Amino acid sequence: MTDEARKRELNRLRAAIDAVDDELVALIRRRAELAAEVGRIKEDGGDSPFYVPSREAEIIRRILAGNDGPISDAALHGIFREIIGACLTLEQPLSVAFLGPESTFTHVAARKQFGAGARYVACRNFDEIFDEVESGRVTYGVVPVENAFEGAVTHTLDLFVDREVSICAEVLLGIHHHLLTRAAALDEVRVVYSKTEALGQCRDWLQAHLPHARLESMESTAAAAERAKDEAGAAAIASLQTAERLGMPVLVENIEDHHDNITRFLVIGQHDSPPSGKDKTAIVMSAPNRPGALHDLLEPFRERGIGLTRIESRPTRRRMWEYVFFADLQGHRKDDRVAEALEAVRAMPDSFLKVLGSYPVAEPL
Template identity: 40%
Template sequence: MDDELNLRLKPLRERIDALDTQLIALLNQRAAIALEVGEVKKHFNAPVFRPEREQQVITRLQDLSDGPLAGQHISAIWREIMAASRALEKNIRAAYLGPVGTYSEQAMHAYFGLSIEGLPCPSIDEVFRSVEAGAAEFGVVPVENSTEGAVSRTLDLLLQSQLVIGGELALPIHHNLLTLNGGLAGITRVCAHAQALAQCQRWLATHVPHLECQAMSSNAEAARLAANDPTVAAIAGDRAATYYGLQVAYALIQDDPHNRTRFVMMGKEPVGISGRDQTSLIVSVKNEPGAVFKLLEPLARHGVSMTRFESRPARVGTWEYYFYIDVEGHRDDAPVSATLAELEKKAAFLKILGSYPRAT
């Protein structure tokens, strides 16, 4: 059996080895050209990371491919190839909500590749501050969850900060109940970020109603606590379990099996047109009849599709709101540009958060 198996596999493996030999040579050629690109960028003081260009590269290759690799596989492979090339040009740092093992860290690696240097921060506020102060070139923050809705602190900081959104990622969220030994004997409380507790509330109420639930600054911080306290169970992902040496007592305990969190990538530089873009903005209107309708009417007239509309209290002691809006297209696209020009005249307040390649 083994001899026959090896006999049939041998020529296929030899073909793969031959292709790998060609691939490594081509990848090194590509990296060498990327280094030349880096030298040109240095001369013109241009940014190393151009998300619109990377999205164009990935989209082109997805369109060229006849399979069997799916588009998501091509995207994952080329993100890592481009990340390695970027690292040869310059060491780029991204701040994220830490500690190590959070979904924010996972989102950072999924978007920038494994070659990015991560800067874990104790709060979303510190992520913004780190990028504003120059401690990191980019920041990765959660902005909304498919189950629990918007992340309020991120929305507030987007309003206050001068940083711009340069990209987004929708990350599937798979929650596990983690303990030191993989069991629940001696466990008295479940620790996790408040959003994670809310996303698992039905499961917790059904399976461990006797355990106290305690909110933490992050799921990874809960995992770190569980690693040092045998009475604590943490809700976190696989990365946190591995990093902190925990065992999975129960897997996939999120109430919604399709649970996802949207992350945005913050930076100081605006992003050019990729051909598949989205623009985010914040507006407020005067307190008068029909004000919101008048505000949104230009979008319909110019054929601009709105994909998100979220309201947030202005916190000025009156019943006034800011509206967080996402529209399809780049701010430099003619229909979006015309719409924004009209909104600027009609709105009491308008802030463009950024135009960037939208998540697939």
């Protein structure tokens, strides 16, 4: 092909791409108009939630099931998440609380779930996120609940016992940690700041490469980077988004001990989600301290063939050696089998049961 012929072909293909882009914009505009109409109908209905995670899950699952490439599922998911989020803000402006400052992993997870169109409210700690949601000052909050390798975020679990919020969605986020510092080499680093969970997820790397550095826990990875930014000999473990926001050099990338590192976040609000066909239900329960108490709490689920994907014990902080049990069940609280099992637990003498919410199962991408 001659240079002139190549140029003509490129111009033809670019014109075709421009035409497709114009079609996409028109279709997105049409989708936005339909979403706005949905919002008006919901507003007339009074108490219908604008954000319905089960509906979003159905849309995403349907789109990914029909994806034959060449765009990956993860890329297509990201594109439609932004479109859905932008349309949702036309139904109702959303405010979302997260652990601040900007660019923490909680912020990244919130942006993944709600897109760029929501108003994001940075909070100093998890208690403040729950306060914002419980009081109605924000529509939703996002909190981490467990890491695939380090286990539960216990402070989050403890807050669910007494707070009046509901879980309506979960977000799975691949976590990659990076060493941010203005030091030119590792032997110049004397202290490493980060959140406790991030330090734990990089424990082996830190012992191997920075055995003499002091480790200090901060309230968030982004706050750690802000602390280390102008301190000689200091480094922080944080996200690439934080490095970009603060203009901090990344000395070493991907220092997490497990590169398939995933943290699960929960979206909390004033309601949970309707059934989507593939759901989880989160509960917290307890019974008097006696032999077989935990067995009795779990038996109604075994009898009905309901699987538990997680169970975790936490002290009640009311009496010594008294515990509550957090569990995630397969199924929705409105499913007949799940509803029967929950009622059987409630009927047990002196038992305690709190349903934290039902929500669609998130798929790792």
